[in-house]
Amino acid sequence: MGVLTRVIAGLALCALPLSTWAQCGGGFNAFKSGLAAEATTRGIAKDTANAFLSGVQQDPKVLRADRAQGVFQRPFIDFSRRLISQNRIDAGRANARKYNSIFDQIEQRYGVDRHVLLAFWAFETDYGAFQGDFNTANALVTLAHDCRRPELFRPQVFATMELFAQGGFDPRRTTGAWAGEIGMVQMLPQDILINGVDGDGDGAVRLKTSVPDALMSGGKMLQHLGWRAGEPWLQEVTVPAQMDWSLSGLGTVMTAQDWQERGVRARSGSLSNLPASLILPQGHKGPAFLAYPNFNVYFEWNQSFTYVLTAAYFATRLDGAQIYDAGKPDTGLDGAAMKRLQSKLQARGHNVGKIDGILGAGTRAAVQAEQKRLGLPADAWPTPALLNKL
Template sequence: MTGKARNALLTLGLLALSSTSVLAQTQPQPQTPPVACGGDLATFLEGVKTEAVGKGIPADVADRALAGAALDQKVLSRDRAQGVFKQTFTEFSKRTVSKGRLDIGAQKMKEYADVFARAEGEFGVPAPVITAFWAMETDFGAVQGDFNTRNALVTLAHDCRRPEMFRPQLLSAIEMVQHGDLDPAATTGAWAGEIGQVQMLPEDIIAYGVDGDGDGHVNLKKSSPDAILTAAKFIKSLGFTAGQPWIQEVALPDQLPWEKTGLQPGMTAGDWFALGVAPRDGNTSHGALEASLVLPQGRKGVAFLTYPNFKIYLEWNQSFIYTTSAAYFATRLAGAPPYQAGNPEPGLGDTEMKTLQTKLQALGHDVGKIDGILGSGTRTALQKEQLKLGLPADGWATPDLLQAL
């Protein structure tokens, strides 16, 4: 699934991590009412219609939106078989941040210069940031998905895996039908219900949709101005601060407190500069900003300082490799040169990574699911074990480290 379901997923994660008082923990907690799902499809759809009407949508609109709705087994197959993200940063970024995409991106920024100027003026989001997402999500609208959006959302809301996530999206899709912005029979998109050139879910389109071409509708499938401005408004809502950087390539000294690297707070860019971390573009003007030093493939590979604006990338999509690539893509569109890949140590394959995670788990670390992905939990655990072993704690998984454990 792409990052447009990120709000619901992040909310669930934050709820699980939220602290409660000792008293609250000892008292019976109220149960969240279950979200209706499953069963006879006609009965399910009648319940959706009743809820939609209760939210102020006319009954005839709900009838029109749900008429002919059907469950799509291909959607369920895609949902059950979501692949995991196991490419390295250099592999993924070299494939996605291609010369062809950079050239098209530059052309799009010129073609829609007035729209991008409006986006930055109203929402503070520069053209390269929007354009990189536009390219990463759909190749500038060329690949938007061919699943019937209404049916995809009916399927996922009816399915009892995550109805709390998808029933609100189905209701928002019905509201889009009311506005004339979604044709229930013809609108297509991604298997999880995302629509348009920047792939957004109906709930986000309702909340942040902007009519960029003045036709009275928000059409993210066909209207690039609508897509650009809606993306800008949404990115601003995620916390983007105008005039600040998001990511910056840096060169590293031989020695650093490697255990302080990774997506963790506590350091400013100035702190890193004082330790010998040097921006490749020479710009040290943002030294007062909080910054994390991220090493996608360890201390011998490419290195970036990430600034507070990088958090919007993690909100858009929780894959570290995707988000770092998208942020790097935006810097290239803004004029930065290609990164210097360095000479990273070889990483681990899928089976080896799962073995490593199993070992870390046995040592008492919470690495989450044993999935073969070098995610934040696994990287943090690795850093702790690297420190114990007297190794540079850069969080990069290598065959030598696996052997040492």
């Protein structure tokens, strides 16, 4: 997907306060000079910083890509059907067989289920086929200079300089996604520094060309982010016609027995004896899932709720789960109506973040609170009825 919503683990080399240098904006060359000066205080050789930055250019295509993420306005059913195809399933299972020994090592060493990595590999780059053609150095410096999220991208620039100093990055030739992710599973420079693995034993970490390197690095990163070995991450369930829908959402965690007492049942097999949250991505009349602790790790990889749920569900499909029951969800809101709803929610004091027409975690929580206040089914699915009542 190449969409930077990932939460980045901090590094000691990124510990200086943000106020030390101008953090964004201004003339691009002056901004690069500030990066070079700061790099030397972080232990990066002056010649290394200057060589890295000498040919870096601002890339307006990166900024356009950063502002054009309309795909995330799609509801779960549309989004998941768009991303999951029989070809991707077949290719995933073929890759599972082809790299069986690599996945065996990953599961033994890092405890990450192969189907989880296969799903990320599929969605991020179509199993390595489309890794992005943006110059990574240009992209990261452009986004650090832009004032939307400099606190995320500026540290990535210095991490990339570290990779350059180690011989693992070419600022002129290394390419990837518009937001700076590199390789088959799209890892950011800080992640590569922390979790890069030489999986094929050739003495280098090559995430663009080596499948063992890419998959093992992805497995190590998921372990680093908190993946729990041998545990499920998502399970489709059925829900009763009536229950307290305000219990749905990631904010409520209960045991399998608690959910069973409320009429929630596994669609196949049995519920896992783990804490879980009930997820209703399109309300109580649509698909339903229980999310186990490992599901939360997905948000450390990507913070889009729809993307995370689709990736987690696709991993269960690759593992043999049946196609989810889409049900008959109530009609939702298009992008323009969702923005109107977010504005109304914000006016009522709810923190919905940016007014962007995307049904993210903040908007879901606000919708659920207003549904409960208004006596509507509090399932966090915004409908025209809710918008009209507001």
